[in-house]
Structures are given as structure tokens and as C-alpha cells.
Amino acid sequence: MFNVLIDTSVWLDLAADAKQTPLLDLLEGLLSDGRVTLLVPRIVIDEFHKNRGRVAKSSAKSLSAHFDQVKSAIRKADGDKRKKGRVLDYLSDLDHRIPILGGAAESVLTRIAAVLSASAIIEASDAVKLRAADRALHRNAPCHHENKNSMADAVLIETYFECVRTMGGAGQRFAFVTHNKHDFSIANGNQKLPHPDLAGSFSKIKSMYFINLAECLRRIDPMRVTYAMWEQEWDQEPRSLTEMLDAMDRLTTQVWYNRHKYLAWQVEKGKHKIVSREEWTKKKLNGQTHTVEEIWNGALKAAKKAERKLGEGNYGPWSDFEWGMINGKLSALRWALGEDWDELYT
Numbered sequence: 001m002f003n004v005l006i007d008t009s010v011w012l013d014l015a016a017d018a019k020q021t022p023l024l025d026l027l028e029g030l031l032s033d034g035r036v037t038l039l040v041p042r043i044v045i046d047e048f049h050k051n052r053g054r055v056a057k058s059s060a061k062s063l064s065a066h067f068d069q070v071k072s073a074i075r076k077a078d079g080d081k082r083k084k085g086r087v088l089d090y091l092s093d094l095d096h097r098i099p100i101l102g103g104a105a106e107s108v109l110t111r112i113a114a115v116l117s118a119s120a121i122i123e124a125s126d127a128v129k130l131r132a133a134d135r136a137l138h139r140n141a142p143c144h145h146e147n148k149n150s151m152a153d154a155v156l157i158e159t160y161f162e163c164v165r166t167m168g169g170a171g172q173r174f175a176f177v178t179h180n181k182h183d184f185s186i187a188n189g190n191q192k193l194p195h196p197d198l199a200g201s202f203s204k205i206k207s208m209y210f211i212n213l214a215e216c217l218r219r220i221d222p223m224r225v226t227y228a229m230w231e232q233e234w235d236q237e238p239r240s241l242t243e244m245l246d247a248m249d250r251l252t253t254q255v256w257y258n259r260h261k262y263l264a265w266q267v268e269k270g271k272h273k274i275v276s277r278e279e280w281t282k283k284k285l286n287g288q289t290h291t292v293e294e295i296w297n298g299a300l301k302a303a304k305k306a307e308r309k310l311g312e313g314n315y316g317p318w319s320d321f322e323w324g325m326i327n328g329k330l331s332a333l334r335w336a337l338g339e340d341w342d343e344l345y346t
Contacts, residue, residue, distance in 0.1 A: 001171060002220050005039040005160045007178035008047040010213055011116075012055050015108040023213050024111060026224050031115065035220060038119040039174075041159040043152055045116055052113070056106045089242055128158045141195035142183035153183050157198060164207050175219070176202070177210045185211060244333055250310065251330040256346035257306045257315050258323055260299055263291075 014020050030036040071088055124132075132154035136143040142153040157176070164174045178184050184198065185191040194202050194209040202209045210216040218225040239247075266272035273290045275283075280292050291299075307315055316323075327344055334343045 001037060002035065002173050002175060003037050003039050003163065003167060004175045004177060004216065005041070005156075005163070006044075006213065007156065007176075007180060008044050008051070009179040010177050011044070011048055011112050012051055013179055014213070015055050015105045015112060018105070018108075020213075021108060023217065024108060024115075026217055026221075027213075028111075028115065029224065030217065030220060031118075038115070039122060039160065039163050040116055040119040041122045041156055042124060043156055043159070045121060047152070048112070048116060052109050056109055122159055122163065124155050124159055125162065128155060128162050131158045131161075135197075141197035142180075144195070144197065145183070150183055153180065157184070161201050164201070168206070173205070174207045175210060175216050176208070177213050177216045179211060181211050184209075244337065248330065248333045248337075250314075251326055251333065252346055253306050253310060254315060254326050255330055255344060257303060257310070258326075259346065260303050260306075261316070263299075264303075267291075267296075 014024050027036070031038065074084055074087055077084070132151060135141070135154045135158070136151055142157060143150040160174070160176050168174075176184075181191045184195060186193045186195055186199075192209075192211055193199065198209075201207060208216070208219065214225060263272060267274060274293050274296045275285060275290050277292050277294065279285070280290060318326075331342055331344060335341050
């Protein structure tokens with residue numbers, strides 16, 4: 001059994017960097033399989049919740065104001081209008097993607113909170129606090145920096161060392177994972193190694209030191225980590241604003257065309273009448289049952305234009321289910337861009 005203490009810095013970086021999400025998937029799998037037990041000191045929980053909002057806000061923060069300034073400067077600058085247009089479109093796409101990525105960070109933070117809450121919380125004992133204070137008093141790592149209060153880090157590492165001492169037994173192995181190399185790693189040399197003040201409590205087998213979660217998990221399950229690393233190479237980018245607007249324009253045309261063909265069928269069956277404008281005005285007719293001839297002729301031309309725009313095979317005939325999918329896609333895209341659900345106007 002591997003007992004792993006993951007520093008708050010690692011948890012927060014998992015949320016801030018979308019490319020690390022496969023590692024969280026892997027860790028959840030190892031926890032579910034009973035191959036890993038998390039050591040979760042109270043201080044990790046407190047620091048995670050203290051910084052969670054900052055990470056979410058930082059990840060979700062839009063650069064719209066900055067982009068507006070840049071776009072304004074580009075518009076005023078001399079140069080090729082076509083190139084300037086491409087740059088402006090690119091900035092608009094970036095501005096659209098950033099909040100989406102921020103939303104993904106919040107989702108990862110929620111998953112991490114669930115993982116932490118499902119683990120037993122380790123309270124710092126009086127002995128741990130005394131040993132941490134002794135480190136601070138003698139300026140031993142992680143309290144070896146001038147003008148920096150590293151008492152929380154001292155409590156964290158001493159909590160880990162106490163777990164190794166009290167929980168050690170046959171088949172029990174331990175790992176400490178941190179991104180805080182400045183405080184825990186060797187100062188001048190290979191930062192994968194712990195600081196000399198801490199090195200005596202680590203080993204290659206029973207109690208291991210890592211500055212990379214992937215390396216820690218690879219020690220536990222090499223095959224799973226290899227697959228997870230492959231997933232990390234595949235980075236799913238959010239759709240650009242331009243792509244979404246193009247898709248929405250195509251879907252709007254398809255929905256309009258479908259409605260037009262249904263109306264044409266009603267006209268053919270005599271359920272809907274085409275009338276002159278004089279008759280429309282004189283009889284005070286309505287669009288539910290009648291259409292003015294000149295408007296209908298314009299609709300017929302628009303239908304031909306839509307067929308050319310969409311291309312053969314992209315405007316039906318389709319089943320009710322297929323048309324339902326098209327309407328659903330249009331509704332979903334409009335919702336993602338800020339409109340209410342079921343907005344299917346054409």
C-alpha cells in the first residue's frame with residue numbers, strides 16, 4: 001500500500017493546468033482500486049480552500065479589457081487590412097476561450113475537493129508542532145530562508161514524518177509530493193532530491209520524495225501512467241468563437257430551410273395560400289394561413305441560395321429525429337454564447 005501526502009501546491013497546479021487533468025483521473029482510479037491512500041493533513045485542507053477561489057478566478061479571468069486595448073491599437077495602426085482582420089479575429093477567439101478554460105479549472109477544483117473530503121483528515125499533534133517549531137528555531141529546512149515564515153511547511157513535513165514512523169509496517173510505503181522545490185528540495189543541485197536537512201528521513205524504497213506527481217504515480221503503476229502521459233499529449237482545445245459562429249450560421253440556415261420546405265408542402269396541399277398584397281391588405285389576412293406573393297417569391301429564391309450555400313446532402317430530406325438534432329445543436333450553441341435555451345429564431 002502506498003500512503004501519499006500531496007502538498008497543496010500540487011493540488012492547485014492540477015486545477016490551474018488543464019494538461020494535468022489525466023493525472024487526477026489516474027489518482028482517482030488508484031484510490032478507487034485501493035492501491036493508494038492519501039495522507040491529508042488539516043493544513044492541506046485549509047490551504048486548499050483558502051486558495052481555491054484565487055485559482056478559479058485566475059483561471060477564469062477574461063483578458064477582454066486588455067484585448068480591447070490591443071484591438072483598438074491595431075485598428076489605428078497602418079498596415080494590411082486583411083492581416084489586421086486576421087489578428088483581430090484571433091484576439092476575439094482567445095477572449096472567448098479563456099472563460100471556458102476557467103470553467104474547466106473550477107470543475108477540477110470540485111473534483112479535488114471531493115477527493116480530499118473523502119480522506120481522513122490528519123490533525124497536527126503537539127509533538128509535530130514542537131518539532132516544527134524546533135526547525136523554525138534552528139533555521140532548518142523548510143525554515144532556512146531569511147525573512148520568510150515557513151512554519152506551515154514545517155508542520156506539513158513533520159506530519160508526514162510522523163505518519164511514516166507510526167504507520168510503517170509490512171508492505172507500507174510512503175511518498176511526499178510537492179511543487180515547492182524552493183523550501184523542500186536541495187538548494188544547489190538536483191532539485192528532485194530533498195534538502196539535506198530533510199534527506200535523512202527519505203529513502204529510495206520506504207519513504208520517497210517527489211517534485212512531480214506523475215513520477216510518484218509511475219512508481220506505483222507504470223503502465224497506467226504511461227497511458228495517462230499519452231493522454232496529456234492530446235490537448236483538447238475549446239472551439240474558437242469563429243468556429244462556433246460559423247456552425248451557428250450553418251444550423252440557422254438549415255433550420256430556416258426546413259421550415260420553408262414545410263411551408264412549401266402546406267402551399268402544395270392547399271393548407272396555406274399565396275395571395276397578392278392587395279388581397280392581403282383588403283381581407284386583413286395573417287401569416288399563419290397566407291403569404292404575400294412577392295414575399296413567397298423572395299423565399300423561393302432564398303431557398304435556392306440556401307441549397308447552394310449548404311451544398312447537396314446538407315439540407316435533407318432528413319427524419320424528424322435528424323431535424324431535432326439540428327435544432328438542438330443550434331439551441332446549445334446559442335445558449336453557450338449567452339442566449340436562453342430553445343432560442344430557435346431564424
